Amino acid sequence: MDQPTDDVPKGHTRTRSAVKAPPSPSSPNPPPPPPSPSAPALSPPSHPPQKSTSLPSSPPPSTTPSPPPPCPPRSPPAPPSPIHSPPPLLASGDFRSAALSAAHALTGPSRPSPSDHATIFRLLHTRLACLALIDPALAAHEARSIDVDAAVAAGVVPWGLRVLLVRLQAVGFGDGRRAVMGYYELAREARAKGWRGRVGEIGVRVAGALVEMGDWEGAAGCLEGVGDGEGVGVMKALVWLQMGDVEAARKCAGEGREGEVVRGLCAMADGEYEAAIEVWEGLRGGAGEEMVGVNMAVCLLYVGKMQEGKALLEELVASGKSSPTLLFNLSTMYELCTERATALKRVLSETVAAMDGGMGGWERTNADFKL
Numbered sequence: 001m002d003q004p005t006d007d008v009p010k011g012h013t014r015t016r017s018a019v020k021a022p023p024s025p026s027s028p029n030p031p032p033p034p035p036s037p038s039a040p041a042l043s044p045p046s047h048p049p050q051k052s053t054s055l056p057s058s059p060p061p062s063t064t065p066s067p068p069p070p071c072p073p074r075s076p077p078a079p080p081s082p083i084h085s086p087p088p089l090l091a092s093g094d095f096r097s098a099a100l101s102a103a104h105a106l107t108g109p110s111r112p113s114p115s116d117h118a119t120i121f122r123l124l125h126t127r128l129a130c131l132a133l134i135d136p137a138l139a140a141h142e143a144r145s146i147d148v149d150a151a152v153a154a155g156v157v158p159w160g161l162r163v164l165l166v167r168l169q170a171v172g173f174g175d176g177r178r179a180v181m182g183y184y185e186l187a188r189e190a191r192a193k194g195w196r197g198r199v200g201e202i203g204v205r206v207a208g209a210l211v212e213m214g215d216w217e218g219a220a221g222c223l224e225g226v227g228d229g230e231g232v233g234v235m236k237a238l239v240w241l242q243m244g245d246v247e248a249a250r251k252c253a254g255e256g257r258e259g260e261v262v263r264g265l266c267a268m269a270d271g272e273y274e275a276a277i278e279v280w281e282g283l284r285g286g287a288g289e290e291m292v293g294v295n296m297a298v299c300l301l302y303v304g305k306m307q308e309g310k311a312l313l314e315e316l317v318a319s320g321k322s323s324p325t326l327l328f329n330l331s332t333m334y335e336l337c338t339e340r341a342t343a344l345k346r347v348l349s350e351t352v353a354a355m356d357g358g359m360g361g362w363e364r365t366n367a368d369f370k371l
Helices: 086-091 095-107 117-134 136-144 150-156 159-173 176-192 196-213 216-224 232-243 246-251 256-269 273-283 289-302 306-318 324-337 341-353
Strands: none
Touching: 086 095, 086 117, 095 117, 117 136, 117 159, 136 159, 159 176, 159 196, 176 196, 196 216, 196 232, 216 232, 232 246, 232 256, 246 256, 256 273, 256 289, 273 289, 289 306, 289 324, 306 324, 306 341, 324 341
């Protein structure tokens, strides 16, 4: 190959004296290939970069380890099978698999007949309800494309699905007024058919939607017109507490266990944590044990008994409870009482990952453990 003449500018090409000798056969770097004979004579020769000035092909690995997901799957994911129908999956708390199974049952080869309205809407209700628990954004997105005519839905679509659709579509379209109008349509139908319990439920839901829109006066007026039906008193009390009216919430407290729950929440809202602890202590051992335990642990924290509150939450986890509220509060306790909070939270995540399926649901993320 012809060598370039001295009068041709070489730019940034290396001189012959700067070229290192080709590596020996035992070197791990092979020698560069010879230049092609067909290359132009004026092309500068290409040489491998010097080791002293070469840059790595990829950045060095980070020295800060990234924690793995706290709850790895128990087994490799498999496509849903018609054998695993939604009811058993719901019973075990596997909400994502139940949503996938419902979608497979709706669109798979064994999908129900178009005239089988009951099965179709039952599966659709199952899917949307499960998605609302594990992925509200996806549930709202899917609900946007569902258009149910009110005249047709009255005798075909289940009531619970219609109420859920109103809420999800309002979230999906980002319009709170849509929820208010949808609830009013349902309330008009329930009032015409004499469904007093459903009228009260819808009234509380309208008040909740108005609270989210910032219309406190409208929400208060709506709640005052709602009767005290079965289960409505607790719903009204929660909305009143959200609005900051503790006295109005106390008036909604009825008799029995639900009334005691409302009184305990009102005591906490007023800062009477000692009185609230007495209420929660009397409710322990019954239904809603996890809710009672979490509220009692929060009260213990505020009266200076942090270690007792932490032990109570750890006892709930050891008994198989693993709701996001419980895990978040226990993680907060770890952050407040020790400098080893990160290590304790990782141990907590491993404990929850080793649990069997239950009504608490299987899916947990790093955010649930504040990691």
